[in-house]
Amino acid sequence: xxxxxxxxxxxxxxxxxxxxxxxxxxxxxxxxxxxxxxxxxxxxxxxxxxxxxxxxxxxxxxxxxxxxxxxxxxxxxxxxxxxxxxxxxxxxxxxxxxxxxxxxxxxxxxxxxxxxxxxxxxxxxxxxxxxxxxxxxxxxxxxxxxxxxxxxxxxxxxxxxxxxxxxxxxxxxxxxxxxxxxxxxxxxxxxxxxxxxxxxxxxxxxxxxxxxxxxxxxxxxxxxxxxxxxxxxxxxxxxxxxxxxxxxxxxxxxxxxx
Amino acid sequence: xxxxxxxxxxxxxxxxxxxxxxxxxxxxxxxxxxxxxxxxxxxxxxxxxxxxxxxxxxxxxxxxxxxxxxxxxxxxxxxxxxxxxxxxxxxxxxxxxxxxxxxxxxxxxxxxxxxxxxxxxxxxxxxxxxxxxxxxxxxxxxxxxxxxxxxxxxxxxxxxxxxxxxxxxxxxxxxxxxxxxxxxxxxxxxxxxxxxxxxxxxxxxxxxxxxxxxxxxxxxxxxxxxxxxxxxxxxxxxxxxxxxxxxxxxxxxxxxxxxxxxxxxxxxxxxxxxxxxxxxxxxxxxxxxxxxxxxxxxxxxxxxxxxxxxxxxxxxxxxx
Numbered sequence: 001x002x003x004x005x006x007x008x009x010x011x012x013x014x015x016x017x018x019x020x021x022x023x024x025x026x027x028x029x030x031x032x033x034x035x036x037x038x039x040x041x042x043x044x045x046x047x048x049x050x051x052x053x054x055x056x057x058x059x060x061x062x063x064x065x066x067x068x069x070x071x072x073x074x075x076x077x078x079x080x081x082x083x084x085x086x087x088x089x090x091x092x093x094x095x096x097x098x099x100x101x102x103x104x105x106x107x108x109x110x111x112x113x114x115x116x117x118x119x120x121x122x123x124x125x126x127x128x129x130x131x132x133x134x135x136x137x138x139x140x141x142x143x144x145x146x147x148x149x150x151x152x153x154x155x156x157x158x159x160x161x162x163x164x165x166x167x168x169x170x171x172x173x174x175x176x177x178x179x180x181x182x183x184x185x186x187x188x189x190x191x192x193x194x195x196x197x198x199x200x201x202x203x204x205x206x207x208x209x210x211x212x213x214x215x216x217x218x219x220x221x222x223x224x225x226x227x228x229x230x231x232x233x234x235x236x237x238x239x240x241x242x243x244x245x246x247x248x249x250x251x252x253x254x255x256x257x258x
Numbered sequence: 259x260x261x262x263x264x265x266x267x268x269x270x271x272x273x274x275x276x277x278x279x280x281x282x283x284x285x286x287x288x289x290x291x292x293x294x295x296x297x298x299x300x301x302x303x304x305x306x307x308x309x310x311x312x313x314x315x316x317x318x319x320x321x322x323x324x325x326x327x328x329x330x331x332x333x334x335x336x337x338x339x340x341x342x343x344x345x346x347x348x349x350x351x352x353x354x355x356x357x358x359x360x361x362x363x364x365x366x367x368x369x370x371x372x373x374x375x376x377x378x379x380x381x382x383x384x385x386x387x388x389x390x391x392x393x394x395x396x397x398x399x400x401x402x403x404x405x406x407x408x409x410x411x412x413x414x415x416x417x418x419x420x421x422x423x424x425x426x427x428x429x430x431x432x433x434x435x436x437x438x439x440x441x442x443x444x445x446x447x448x449x450x451x452x453x454x455x456x457x458x459x460x461x462x463x464x465x466x467x468x469x470x471x472x473x474x475x476x477x478x479x480x481x482x483x484x485x486x487x488x489x490x491x492x493x494x495x496x497x498x499x500x501x502x503x504x505x506x507x508x509x510x511x512x513x514x515x516x517x518x519x520x521x522x523x524x525x526x527x528x529x530x531x532x533x534x535x536x537x538x539x540x541x542x543x544x545x546x547x548x549x550x551x552x553x554x555x556x557x558x559x560x561x562x563x564x565x566x567x568x569x570x571x572x573x574x575x576x577x578x
Contacts, residue, residue, distance in 0.1 A: 023402075025409050074371060077344060078364040088345045088408055091367070095341060096401040098374060103398050106390035114390065115382035121375035125368045126287040132364070133289070 003240055009044055009053050010037070017062045020100055021069070023093075030089050033069050033097075038177060040065060041241040042170055043154060046163040048238060059108060063101045064157050067117060070097035071124060113160050120152040134197040142197050143175065143217075150174035169228040173243055176221045180246070183214055222247065261303060264568040267561050268311055271321050275307045275328045282329055282376050293357045293369040297336055300352035306331040306436040308569070313440025313454045315562030320444075326383040327443045331436050333377035334397065340370035345404075389442045396435040403427020411492030414512045418499050422463070429469075430462025437566075453553045457566065460550035465573050467543040470495035471536055472576075474527055486527045489514055496542065500535035507533065547574045 014035050021033065043061045047053040073094035077087060105114045127145040134142065151174040155167045182194035198210050205213055225247055238244060265272075283294035307328035314324040342348070343356040344366050350356060358366035381393060406424050410416050437458030441451040472481065473488045474497055481487070488495055492514070502508040507529045514526065530536075550570045557563050 023405065026405055071371065074367040077367050078362070084347070085408065089405065091341050091345050092401055092405050092408070094367075094371075095338075095374075096398065096405065098371070099394065099397040099401050102378060102390075103394040106387065106394040109387035109390060111382050111385055111387065111390060114378055118375040118378035118382070122285075122372055122379070125372040125375070126285055126290055128368050129287050129290050129365065 003237065006041075006044070006048060006237075006241065009047070010040060013040060013044070013058055013061055013065075016058055017065055020062060020066065020104070021097060023096065026089060026093055026096070030086055030093060033073065033093075035065060036068065036072075037242045038245070039068060039154070039174070039243070042173060042243040043157070045238065045241065045243070046158065046161070046166050048241075049234075056108070059104055060113075060157060060161065063104050063113075063117070064153050066097050066101040066104070067121065067153050070094045070101065071121070073097060113157070116156045116160055117153065120156045123152050124149050131193050131197070134193075134200045136202065137197065138202050139197075142201060146178055146193070147171050147175045150178045165232065169225065169232060172221055172225045172228060173247075176218065176225060176247075177243075179214070179218055179221070186210075259572075261305075261569070261572055264572060265308055265312065265565040268308065268565075271311055271325070272304065272308065274321055275304070275311070275325050275332070278325055278329045279332060282333060282380060283373065285372070289361070289365065290369060290372060293361060293365055294373060296354065296357060296360060297340060297351075297369075300354045302332075302336075302352065304332060305569075306335055306432065309433060309436040309458060309566075310440035310443070312562045312566050312569075313437040313446070313458075314444035315560060316441055316450050316454065316557055317444025317446030323383070324440065324443045326380045327389070327439045330377040330380040330393075331432070331439065333373050333380065334393075335432065337370045337373035337377065338400070340366050340373065344370075384439075384443055386442060389439055392435055392438055392442070396431045399427045399431055403431075407493065410494065412515070413492075414494065414502070414508075416494060418496070421494065421496060421499060425463060425466040425470075426459070429466040430459045433462035433465070434458035450557060453557060457550050457553040457570075460546045460553065461570050461573060464543045464546035464550065464570075467496055467539055467546065468573065468576060471497055471539050471543070474530055475536060484520070486523050489526070490516065490518060490523055492516070496539040497530055497535040500538045501530040501533045504533060544574060547571070 017035060018032070027033075040061070043064055044053070047057055047061075071094070073090060076082075077090050077094075082090070101117070102114065105111075105117070127148045130137070131142060131145045131149075137145070151171045154170050154174065158164065158166045158170060179194060182192045186192040186195040194214070195210060198205050198213055199207075229244075229247075279298060280295075283291065283298055285291045285294070310328040310331055311321075311324060314327075339351065340357055343351060344358050344363050347358075348356050349359040356366070357369055381390065384390075403424055403426070406420075407428060410420060410424065434455045435458070438451055438455035441454045446454070470488065473495065474486060476485060478484050484490075489498060489511070498511060502511055507526075510526055510529060514523070547570055551567060554563055554567055
């Protein structure tokens with residue numbers, strides 16, 4: 001796999017997704033959804049390794065991004081300060097993206113994947129509610145919930161397509177990304193599930209220890225990512241993928257190509 | 259007469275669907291289960307499951323298979339209600355507090371998404387790809403219709419074509435698809451599937467037009483919200499189009515805005531009621547109902563066919 005090829009697959013898929021979700025009024029009002037490039041590049045990873053990416057594969061990858069878009073869009077509904085009309089359209093945009101993913105999978109048709117993805121969405125929403133009651137959770141339970149929230153869709157798809165070996169790495173990468181996002185939100189003074197957990201979790205900690213706890217978690221997960229990447233024997237070219245951008249600096253060891 | 263009397267022979271099967279609905283929303287996450295139950299226990303007409311079951315009776319009826327489509331349709335409807343309450347900032351539904359009022363927007367969004375996923379899970383028991391194509395197309399159209407409704411608010415220069423397209427997507431499609439999916443799940447002939455789709459579509463159109471008429475002719479007590487609420491929110495419905503043919507009334511209607519005082523709105527409603535707008539809208543609704551009944555002509559006689567006919571007539575006569 002060359003860098004050019006990976007860029008081409010990414011840009012083709014982004015265009016495909018944007019074509020699917022195109023809705024002039026909706027996007028003029030609430031803005032065009034931003035495609036999560038890190039997540040997209042992770043979804044493409046098994047195809048890079050296989051050096052093959054068909055139109056059907058593209059439909060599957062687009063579906064996973066659309067569902068994530070739907071769930072992420074609904075996350076914005078609780079954000080205060082938006083006008084009533086924007087709130088209304090944000091709810092509907094999420095519903096619209098949900099409908100589109102079902103439409104794509106029905107068109108393939110892949111009823112088994114519809115079932116698996118539906119199960120993932122159920123699981124994700126259960127865990128989203130679980131973490132709102134942080135005081136009852138241990139650190140492992142909290143991290144497990146965050147992992148499921150972030151990775152359930154992608155891991156369902158990987159397992160469905162027979163890429164089971166990618167699942168542990170995908171889970172850790174997405175968890176690490178989420179934790180970093182939480183830290184950014186906290187730094188900006190926004191709501192953060194992680195720091196809320198630090199404060200209210202079963203084994204709550206002092207404010208002065210928040211960053212130490214955060215760094216400990218990131219360090220532990222980064223080490224696990226390093227190990228899993230080495231186990232998978234990933235070629236060095238994958239280090240340029242957006243999903244690895246922040247870990248490459250932390251010296252993940254890749255196998256040499258060839 | 260009560261609506262449920264019109265399909266009393268389905269009582270045991272409706273109870274089976276109701277039981278399955280309770281199981282469908284079961285979750286180990288207590289809060290999610292409570293929120294879903296909160297809405298389920300508020301009841302509802304369950305008209306979509308009824309249409310699914312009745313339509314399936316025109317084919318090879320197997321409640322254990324058909325109930326999955328019935329439950330899926332009701333869950334999709336319930337999920338949309340939960341999200342609609344967030345959209346409308348509504349505090350009450352069916353005489354109970356809404357999920358967003360009882361908990362918050364976030365819980366309401368999660369519950370709606372969960373119910374939608376449960377619905378798709380139930381649908382996957384139906385392995386016929388065309389059933390999924392039909393339902394997914396309808397869901398996307400439904401969303402486009404809801405977005406269009408917001409886009410068209412206070413847009414007084416829209417056409418009746420915009421209105422009919424909007425109510426088709428907003429209401430008629432899901433009823434049409436309920437009938438069609440019932441027929442598909444019952445393996446009815448392609449001709450019967452088409453006829454039942456059209457039956458549901460016409461009934462749905464008549465139902466929504468009647469709803470739009472009742473917004474002007476019913477009392478606040480009957481509606482559970484102030485009369486003229488749709489117009490106040492900027493929804494231009496069929497009676498409004500007809501009333502706007504009078505230039506004086508039209509110029510007054512064009513001044514309607516969200517913050518309009520109740521007295522001013524009441525004056526406009528009185529003006530609309532003095533025109534033939536309600537009578538003409540009613541005639542259109544009746545025309546849709548006749549078309550719906552025509553679709554049943556070629557379907558063999560059965561208890562189910564009689565119930566479908568009676569429900570259509572009931573909808574045509576409903577007062578609130």
